[in-house]
Amino acid sequence: MSTARNDKTLLFLEDDRDLQALVCTFLRDRGYQVTPARTAAEAREVLQSKPVDAAIVDGLLPGMTGADFIRELRKTKPDLPVLFASAFWKDLKSHELLTRQLGVARVVHKPYRPEELAVWLEQLFAVAPPPPPPQESQDEEDAEPVDDFAASLALLSADYGAKLPERLATLQALLGKGRHGDAAAMEEAYSVVHKLHGTAGSYGFRDVSITAGALEDVLRPVKTGGTLDWARVDAGFRALEDRVSLPVLAPEPEQAVVAAMxxxxxxxxxxxxxxxxxxxxxxxxxxxxxxxxxxxxxxxxxxxxxxxxxxxxxxxxxxxxxxxxxxxxxxxxxxxxxxxxxxxxxxxxxxxxxxxxxxxxxxxxxxxxxxxxxxxxxxxLERAKVMVVDDDPEAVRALSQALVSDAVEVVGLENAYGLLDALAQHRPDLLLLDVQMPGPSGFDLCRILRLTPEWQELPILLITAQVGLEFRLAAFQAGADDYLAKPVLKEELRARVHARLERARLSRERTERDALTGLMLRRPFVEAVATRLSEARRSEKPLALCFLDVDHFKKVNDQHGHLAGDRVLMRLGRLLGARFRREDLRARWGGEEFVVALLGETPESAKEILSRTAEELSAMTFEGDTGDTFHVTFSAGLAVAPGDGTTLDELLRVADARLYRAKENGRNRIETE
CATH class of the missing domain: 3.40.50.2300 (Response regulator)
Incomplete structure (x- = not known):
């Protein structure tokens, strides 16, 4: 179904037929009128035959570069918005050539997704999102969960709006002191305006944010040691006062909801x-x-x-x-x-x-x-943890409210000097840093963390009111992964943070999980078992550790094929992963060997639990590489702390010896003594 929202006409100059077909289909479904071209000559014909609202130009074309085509284009269409797509052109001089000299609106780096291209086009044309469709009535059983975020944000916005006159009065008093030479008051006034610029938009007061941003520019000499133009300061304050005095619609009482536990x-x-x-x-x-x-x-x-x-x-x-x-x-x-x-x-x-x-x-x-x-x-406990660092409590509150969900936990920090201690305490999965703070800036903190081995891989997003070319380059050179412009749009914030968290999760999966079975690898298992052993000692509970090994696995590979052997390991891994409690640990130790740790289980109960797994495995039918079918079993050795040892090494030695005994005694059995 089409999601048409506009009637903008686009020229798409790209010689890759597959990419051209994909992007054209996607953008047309979004409502754009897209005319494709594969060469500069075809693009010239399009431009001569019809008006276009923007052009998407690939960096490498048959017979010429995309930059050369844009240079030619500027002779006849100096103001046409252009998106430049390329796998190259990532250095400083290239950015300067494209954006300053050729007037490129956005450089899109390949490979890109059609959705990404659509985002830049929407920003280019300032396309407003469509109104939400009317909700149909549903039975109570089938009703979707209430959007707790929307209701909570509405209440926060109303609260923020109610406090705006008070903030304006504080600013007016500070400016009055500053007019009579109080430098500290002017520093505080600049801080108030800076926070309004960065935070008001996040609460829905976009006009207040924009007006505060204009006043912040007027007050910038406070930070640089220059001379203030008080006539412009007064005009900027009056404009801000006018914006704050506009009526603000408070949320309806029924919007307030209580979030379920x-x-x-x-x-x-x-x-x-x-x-x-x-x-x-x-x-x-x-x-x-x-x-x-x-x-x-x-x-x-x-x-x-x-x-x-x-x-x-x-x-x-x-x-x-x-x-x-x-x-x-x-x-x-x-x-x-x-x-x-x-x-x-x-x-x-x-x-x-x-x-x-x-x-x-x-x-x-x-x-x-x-x-x-x-x-x-x-x-x-599965939720990702995000840390927000900003000296403005309102900004921390707004960002936290926008991000917190069933899948994300948020920790706020208002003092940048305490960042390293806070990181050690909370161990977040992602860090949101405001660039402009008292003391170390976001750039400084970013560089410090990238020099600290423990935090070199931590995803870092910078938040700033400055989004020019120089800022972007400085942000990435400092080690940031991404940046967000103030006022922060909650949809963009959520999308960027979730994308970074998912990428970090996948990276951890690659380093901590076995690709074939999905179970933990040896190193993370050893670290986790050490924690379980400490817990068992504190609570005076037993901890059972089981070594298990697929019987006659070499024969499976020789008779039924190595792919069949991989299928056996994969299904056993899935079986182990889907059984037992969340607090129990399962890992692939190596080859056809697996290890399981069960907290709080005695030798008798652990053997009974594992016997059920053995029965499930033996009942499975596997298919060989030539279509033949076969069954497999496993042998296991079980050791239980503290009776068989109090350290992981001791338990592993005992379990391994009992596994060897199980094989000597005929296989397809679990030895506990």
Whole structure:
């Protein structure tokens, strides 16, 4: 379906047919009238035959460069907006030639996505986003979650707007002192205006931000030691006063909503239990989504984020757990089970299925509250952490509110001098730095972090009111990954931050996860087990460590092919990844060897849990490279701290010896002694 929003006409000069077809299709779907050309001659014909609103020019054309074509174009169309696309042209002189001498509006570096090109075009034409479609009424069960961010931001904007007259009065008083020679007051006045420029737009007061920016330029001699033009200062203040005095629409009272503590999926075949769970959720501030079958549960999780699931052990509870954990991105979904008996075998089954909690049935309000709090807290540990550094508390508040979500946690810092200590304490996944702060600037902090081995890979985004060429080059030379212009648009902020976080996550996955099985590699596993051992000692709980090895794996490769062997390892890795609790650790140790660490399990319970995994693996049918079918089993050795040792080395030696004994005793078995 087309999403047409404008009638702008574009010339797209690109000799790559595939890229041309892709981009033309995408931009036409966005409502642009796109005329393609593959050579300069074709482009000249287009320009002579019809008016165009902008041109997209590739840097390398048949017979000439894109820069030469633009130079020629400027003789007849000096003001035509041009986007220049190239895999080269990234040095300082190239930027100066393109932007200053040839008037290029934007340099787009290849490879680029069509969506990126559309963003620059929208900025070029200042295309307003379309109004949201009217929402259709829905049943309560199917209603989408309320946009807590939009409502919260509306309340924050109203609060910010209510404080603007007070800030203006403070500024007026400071300027009055400054007029009589108080240099400190003028420094403070400049700071107030600078913060208004950077923050007001983020709260929806864009005109106030722009006017404050103009006044900031007038006050800049305060920072450079120059002479102020008080007539311009007075005019700038009056313009700002006019903007602040305009009526501000406050949000309607019904927009205020209370954010739920989290979202819990409750799966039970008993409708009365589901109704009780919904009522309990309302009392605890937890959004409850209900389902009565595994199919309904999976459909619910596909539609919305859930922090955890509470399942009935009877009926299809185990099947539901298996189905949920098999879904992409939910291999570690926190689970809890409820049961009327709660015997040892049911608890072992629950632990194997991945449950971290076991509730009596029927469960009380307190039981439900405990389960919800633990499941939500566990899921939130997966959230990425962003640190925002800005000396303006309002800016920290606005940026934090724009970013915080189920997937992102935000930590604010208003004192740049405490950055290194704060990084060590919070260990964020991404850093947002304001460029202009008292003391070290964002550039200075960026350089310091890039010289510190621990933080050299930390994604850093700079926030600034200056976005000229010199700033951009300085930002990247200081080590920044990206920058955002004030006033910060929340949609752009979210998009850029999420893109950087996803790239960082993928980078960690490559260094910490085995590509074939998806399990941890040896080094991160060793580090994680050290933490689990410390936890076990503090809580006086056992920790079971199991070495397991695929039986006759060499024969699998020799008889059925190496690709078949890879399929065995991949499916075993997925099986191990989808079973057990979130706090349990699984890793590929090397070759066909795997290792599992289970916190709080005795030799007997650990063996029972792993035996279920062994049964699942032996029931799987594998296909060889020539189409033949076969089955596999594994052997395992189990060691449990503190009885078999208190260090990882001791446990590994004992588990390895017992694995060797399991193979000597006929394979397809788990040795615990």
């Amino acid at each position: 989290g979202t819990l999926l409750v799966v039970d075949e008993d409708a009365a239990v589901l109704a009780d769970a919904r009522r309990m959720g309302e009392r605890e501030g937890v959004r409850v989504v209900t389902a009565s079958t595994p199919q309904e549960a999976c459909a619910a999780v596909e539609k919305q984020w859930v922090d955890g699931a509470l399942l009935h052990m009877g009926g299809a509870g185990l099947a539901t757990a298996s189905a949920l954990r098999a879904m992409e991105g939910h291999q570690s979904l926190p689970l809890a089970f409820s049961s009327t008996s709660g015997g040892l075998q049911e608890r072992v089954n629950a632990a194997h299925a991945g449950a971290s909690l076991f509730l009596p049935r029927p469960f009380t309000q307190q039981d439900f509250a405990t389960a919800a709090e633990r499941l939500v807290a566990t899921r939130r």
